[in-house]
Amino acid sequence: MDTKQFFLNPEKARQRHYEALRAIHVEHLGIKAVAERFHLSSTYIKKLNTQFRQALKRGDTDFFASRPQGRKPGSTAAPALAQEIIAMRKRNFSVPDIHSALAAKDIRISLTAIDRLLKQEGFAPLPRRTRQERAQTALPATIEAPASEPIVWRNESFPTEHGGGPLVFLPLIERLGIVPAIQRAGFPKTSVLSDTASVMSLLALKLLGNERLSHDAPYSLDRALGLFAGLNVLPKNATLSSYSYRVQREQNLALLKELAVIFQPGNSGSDTFNLDFKAIPHWGDESVLENNWAGMRSKRIKSLLALLVQNPDTGMLVYADAGIRHRNESNAVFEFVDFWKECQNRQPKMLIFDSRFTTYENLSKLNLEGIKFLTLRRRGKKLITQTNALPAEHWQTVNIAGRRKHPKVRVHDSLIELRNYQGKVRQIIVTDHGRNQPTFLVTNELDMPIEALIAKYAHRCLVEQEIAEQIDFFHLNSPSSSLVIKVDFDLTLSLLAHNLFRTLTRQLPGFEKCTVATIARDVLQNGAKIEVENKEIKVNLKKKVHLPTLFELQWMKEQTYLHWMDAKVRFGYASVS
Secondary structure (H helix, E strand, C coil): CCHHHHHHCCCCHHHHHHHHHHHHHCCCCCHHHHHHHCCCCHHHHHHHHHHHHHHHHCCCCCCCCCCCCCCCCCCCCCHHHHHHHHHHHHCCCCHHHHHHHHHHCCCCCCHHHHHHHHHHCCCCCCCCCCHHHHHHCCCCCCCCCCCCCECCCCCEEEEECCCHHHHHCHHHHHHHCHHHHHHHCCCCCCCCCCHHHHHHHHHHHHHHCCCCHHHCCCCCCCHHHHHHCCECCCCCHHHHHHHHHHCCHHHHHHHHHHHHHHHCCCCCCCCEEEEEEEEEECCCCCCCCCEEEECCCCEEEEEEEEEEEECCCCCCEEEEEEEECHHHHHHHHHHHHHHHHHHHCCCCCEEECCCCCCCHHHHHHHHHCCCEEEEECCCCHHHHHHHHCCCHHHCEEEECCCCCCCCEEEEEEEEEECCCCCCEEEEEEEECCCCCCCEEEEECCCCCCHHHHHHHHHHCHHHHHHHHHHHHHCCCCCCCCCCHHHHHHHHHHHHHHHHHHHHHHCCCCCCCCCCHHHHHHHHHCCCEEEEEECCEEEEEECCCCCHHHHCCCHHHHCCEEECCCCEEEEEEECCCC
8 A cells, every 4th residue: 555645545533533633733724624635524523623622631642542442341240249140040030030130129230231241151041931931930029119108308319200390389389388278178197197298199190190099100109209298209009099088078178268268369350250060970880970961972971070160360270079969959059159258258259150050040049149140041942033033123233352253243132031030130142153043141240241241151161171171181081989079089189280280370471371281291291300418309300392481480490498398499400301
């Protein structure tokens, strides 16, 4: 080979790098010219030059020396570990079996390292075994899962795959006073777990969107989720399930009253509420439940009938009851009125519900109590015939505010009498609104403009959207029991989790109108690295696209003292995604 060409056209990578950098620093050629001469990209030349300069700053003059390949010296398994691996192979453990047994003891070693060590010791690969032969092989001792117990503080760090999202709610829970509300509600305790720890454990699973208590296996050993409840790990599903059976309606109601004060202060909102029933089906072979109409299935099915009440101004759910029966279905509205009077010392101003929610007689009782209502009137053939016979001059056209497909509608406003109703009510007939049949609104609000009343009832669709979110994210459509008590507790926790999400979204720029599922997916479903030192919890959330938006919240920027846990929590960014 020509000696000149050896230097001008080097074949070895290290030599090409040397000649390229020499051309830059000795011949003072530009990056582009050097890249063309040595058939390298300009970007790679820049990177190589930067690494070369950094190496010289560190005093590394062996930048172009060959690097040894393979494992670093001294990185083989320790003698004690090697003997343990050999002992397991003598018991016919395969490489994956050995790897799993060591991982259970928190010993980290790769499958490749185990295989290499066994080959060095002269072990041949195990012959292919049948499933029965593998079952006969002695397995490692069963690793017992730790029992759930109050956390013992010590300096440590650990990762979490699921717990980053629920931990974000801890400062919010502290600021709102959720834990004192749980403690005042009088929930059951056990000899080991407090009422706070038990309810917070169930709340953690709700915030994760866990489908059922029996599906908690991926989370039961997550240290961060245990930390959320002030425990080492979450209780197992049998403990959580049996606990939910011990909760009584009085305790759920006490918590609902506390939450109503927290999420609906006396000086906020208009005291207007949307009320709706939701049929929560039970899929057991034998069910003692009543048949209720399920709109999503367009038929009556065995189910629990639950009442949900929502404030349309704040988006918060303020009341829930899963114990509605056919005999008291029409009187459920008075149960909510009594609930609101007791916890807020005032009565609701207006209740909005559909035509099947209560009776005309109960509408009369609401009117006598001074409570405004807005509902639909069931339309029959006779009513539609009378409507079609109304002269054109008795109708008026109104504009409904907001972005609507049919902003202009024709309405007829009049006072009518209803059966079993004392006095007259206002009836508003709405047509040209995109439906084949007219809509009949009935109200005792005589002074409010027609446009405002129509907009209020149209706004009622939000409660149906909230119910849809409850079904999708909080899995209210999948109860694991037909017992009202258990489902009522589940519904109460769903209400709490929903309101926590809503409080969070109202403070996140750009996410105010997003669903709970969207917020969970885009912002909160995240892992983290947890560092605990002197009762100070540092949660380093993994990188995520919308994480900077979350850190715009004031309580994400500062340290929060958790009184009920006697610890501090603060948040930061992890170095990985």
